[in-house]
Amino acid sequence: MSASKKIVQRSLLVTSATLLSLAGAVPAALAAPAPSTSPTATPPAGMSVVGGTRLGQPGTQVNLAPGVPVLPKDITARSWIVTDAESGDVLAAHNAHWRLPPASTLKMLFADTVLPRFPRTTTHKVAPSDLAGMGDGSSVVGIKEGNTYSVHDLWLGVFLRSGNDAVHVLAAMNGGVQQTVRDMQNHADELQALDTHVVTPDGYDEPGQVSSAYDLTLFARSGLQKKDFRDYCSTVRAKFGPGEIRNTNRLLSGDADVPVYQGIAGVKNGNTTHAGATFTGVAERNGRVLLVTVMNPEKHEHNEVYKETAKLFDWGFQAAGKVKPVGELVPPKNAVPSSGPSASGSGAGHGSGAKPVAGAATGSGGGIGTAAAITGGVLVLLAGGAFLVNRRWPLPDLLRRRNRP
DSSP states (O other), X not given: OOHHHHHHHTTOOOOOGGGGGGSOOOOGGGSOOOOOSSOOSSOOSXXXXXTOGGGGSSSEEOOOOTTOOXXXXXXXXXXXXXXXXXXXXXXXXXXXXXOBOOGGXXXXXXXXHHGGGSOTTXXXXXXXXXXXXXXXXXXXXXXXXXXXXXXHHHHHHHHHHOOHHHHHHHHHHTTOHHHHHHHHHHHHHHTTOTTOBOSOTTOOOOTTOBBOHHHHHHHHHHHTTSHHHHHHHTOOEEEETXXXXXXXXXXXXXXXXXOOOTTEEEEEEEEXXXXXXXXXXXXEETTEEEEEEEEXXXXXXXXXXXXXXXXXXXXXXXXXXXXXXXXXXXXOTTOOOOSSOOTTOGGXXXXXXXXXXXXXXXXXXXXXXXXXXXXXXXXXXETTEEEEEOSSOOHHHHHHHHTOO
């Protein structure tokens, strides 16, 4: 097989839920255990091995060798993972499959599931029932009953202010909270995010609601395929109603003790009583795109989750290209490889179908790229349309947008 064909096969990511029926069953031995009602104090001895056997082992997993920088010593998060977003290589991880409360980082799965269903210009008048059932102390953007909002404004409320009220309105438009929870769970299963159990669409603490650093990274990687998702998660400030809202992602918007991270372009933060602080970020530097997820730092200093994320990004950019991966990000069940770099997409139907869940770590970077290398571009047919997969996301454009007033 030619090198170009191999590259194209690694580049196609098809995330349409309508193709889920094409997926084969996940081997029972690789599936994560049933969710518990509360997280354990220490990681279980045996966790999911999706993406590689080393990712199922407790503790830090990294292949240190001559020329590979040492990991930062002061990372206190219960779980974290550093990945190359394009190749899918897991550069290093710590308890990557530990099932923990995700807080509002679960909104990445909500957005990846629901965002494609409504044009941004669609408007909705908020009924009292739309806002029913929100948890006490929920973060809100200030949605008012009886007011009419565009879908565009609602998503700004979700991404910038982590507004549970905006989530509930969008969920109501999607058929209700329970329907949305089912849709999200189905999409998580499609993405092979087997650590995730969805109870609420907004990430609010509920018994049994768990995810993992590995799964949150899968959600971010899938969401970032979508231009609207990229635009919303990279927006620092926007008009909302009579005022302005600002993104609470401190690596994107900055704070007194956290500077804006060079190359940052999203994705989503969260914080609840049981989850602690959680965060998934994407950054690009010198042509390299990395994803870092950090869950629940034990150190409770101000903005600690962002400080630890920044240190892991720094390490990742120094180590990329030098460190041997310890695992990979798996493709969705329904990913259909192409037989060649056909611009028509006609070869998509001739692929071998979904790639099975990886049960052992490899250094081949076999995970498909969120924006993998393609010469010219490949048009991939989806159930409802088509999209062009480029080698890299338009992160420089997003960074220029970020600095506009």
